[in-house]
Amino acid sequence: MKTISIVHKKGGAGKTTLAYMLASGALNLGLKVHLIDGDRNLQLANWKHRFEEYNWEIERPQWPHNLTHENLHGSIDGLYEALDKAERNGINLTIIDTRPGSNEDTEDIAYAADLILIPLRANPADYELAKSTYDWMVALRSSFPDMEQYPEIRMVLSDASKGIIDAMAPESDVSKITKSEYFVLSQLMEMPFLDTPIPASKVCEQLPFFGPLGPAAEAHEKNKGTKLQSKSITKILEFATGLSKETLRYGGSV
Template sequence: MAKSAARSWRSKVTKVITIVQTKGGAGKTTTAMLLASAALDAGRRVTLIDGDVNAQLGRWRDSFELANWEAIKKPVWPEALTILSPPETVEGLLALLEEEEARGVDMVIIDTRPGTHTDTEDFCLISDLVLIPARPVFAEWEMTHRAVIWMDDLRASIATGERFPAVRVLVIDAGAKIIDAAIREGGLNLLPKRDQDVLGEILKLDHLDVIVPHSKILEQMGFHGPLGPAAVANGRAAGGRLMADAINRQLEVARNVLAGIDAAVLH
């Protein structure tokens, strides 16, 4: 059934992005929230599908609604952002995608559960792009490598010439030293040997040309909700300018992630 899914979904309008990793806590949900924020900021209609076991993405709106913003007037949840649970079958998923396209959704972002599961492969095969978040630390390099090999094996399992999504790695939650090393000529030599090796191996993979820095904003996405409305609300409030600036910096990173995805999908 998974193999036929790749041939069943075609759309020039609605783009499907599936986020995978082989281990929990790898930044998949944060990546989904970040990408949704950028797409909303670009005026797109977005649907999130929470296929992870912990359902953190599915609770995003509830977490936002329950958050106490104290003196700052909290914005309303954007009408252009919908969060759904995944259907139980491939046929149900394809029907859902057709419904979302019919109502004008521009981007569907699918968060998946950890591990190498058949249902995750189904999500991947109906996607335009598979995104693999990668923290550039030695302890998590193996799972990124495993996820890339998994996608390579999945590509090899379908017939020659059949459609297969683009696959990109996104370096996420990187410290200032890692970012400096990545962008500076010869900067890798400034890192400890183990960090050099990990970052160097990640950058050899097909990756988006953007690094998402470590940020308290990322850790508190459940509190802030989508970044654009949060930045506006804080910017209008007395004493909220510093927070608005911090959110806007993270939103600019999100825009760069979206630009990289757009380029990969159109390539």
């Protein structure tokens, strides 16, 4: 089983959106996914509830049987018990969302994973806090001297414009991106990051209500009036699937 912790010092930095995308991509790959919500606002744990309460105006799809979730309860021992249970239940990928701030419990959650992900928006203000989070995670290694293998740490560019997505390609033209985007992109290249970004899209804004992208795309495809919406969702699903494929390279087998 692979375990991913998503960390950021700042609230509203895109951690939960990243979790939605990873879950959507992993489900599209046929994996069994479990979500653990360690944030106090329970955005991730309430995903299914919002999905069921959303006014679809079309036939609502079925919530995937291979996607489960729970709140994080108790101490770090409780987390390891939850991870052991997930593995016994045949889960392939567990995604853990964390609360903002420099918290000791976040440190424990982060280092229970195979991979730590830090979302980064392409503006200098977000970069400073994301870089601070990255430095925090790197510095933590000295606090775990007995660990045989440390989790990998990767940045994930989120809410990315088409220009900056194009600029991430090899031998690309960076003249079409803003100075702020160029600054963040140049700094990102100095740190370990995932190649697949999360694009800026209204679909991503609707993820809390749509639920996983695959079922949402299929539901809109069945309705004559929402086929264009289905295409938009499918396009974002391609990014989500690519993102999930990248994360599966880290840690043990699925």
